Amino acid sequence: MWAINSKWKRVAxxxxxxxxxxxxxxxxxxxxxxxxxxxxxxxxQKNAGKKPSLSLKFKIENVTVVTVPPKTEVASKVS
Incomplete structure (x- = not known):
């Protein structure tokens, strides 16, 4: 049972x-x-192949919003 309370609304x-x-x-x-x-x-748009522009946003108290582009990493197989 999901009780939608103030904590859930804060997460949202x-x-x-x-x-x-x-x-x-x-x-x-x-x-x-x-x-x-x-x-x-x-x-x-996604189904048509358009790629999203994703970034991470952090709000720090008394500081303006900082946007950090995500790093692209290529996974390599370890033998």
């Missing part, structure tokens, strides 16, 4: 500040524990 607010879409904002079925990173794209 933080996720939305970081650029996530929250299932609690959906107009049909409400999926409150659902957070997804869309990179600002719609499903049709």
């Amino acid at each position: 607010a933080i996720g939305k500040e970081l650029g996530f879409k929250w299932g609690g904002d959906w107009t049909g079925f409400k999926d409150y524990p659902h957070l997804e990173m869309t990179g600002g794209l719609s499903y049709s």
Whole structure:
């Protein structure tokens, strides 16, 4: 049972500040524990092959928002 209380709403607010879409904002079925990173794209844009522009955002008290582009790492197989 998912009890949607002030703590869940705080998690949702933080996720939305970081650029996530929250299932609690959906107009049909409400999926409150659902957070997804869309990179600002719609499903049709992603299905058409458009790549999202993702970055990490941090809010630090009494400091302006800092944006750090994510690092791209290539995994290598270790034998």
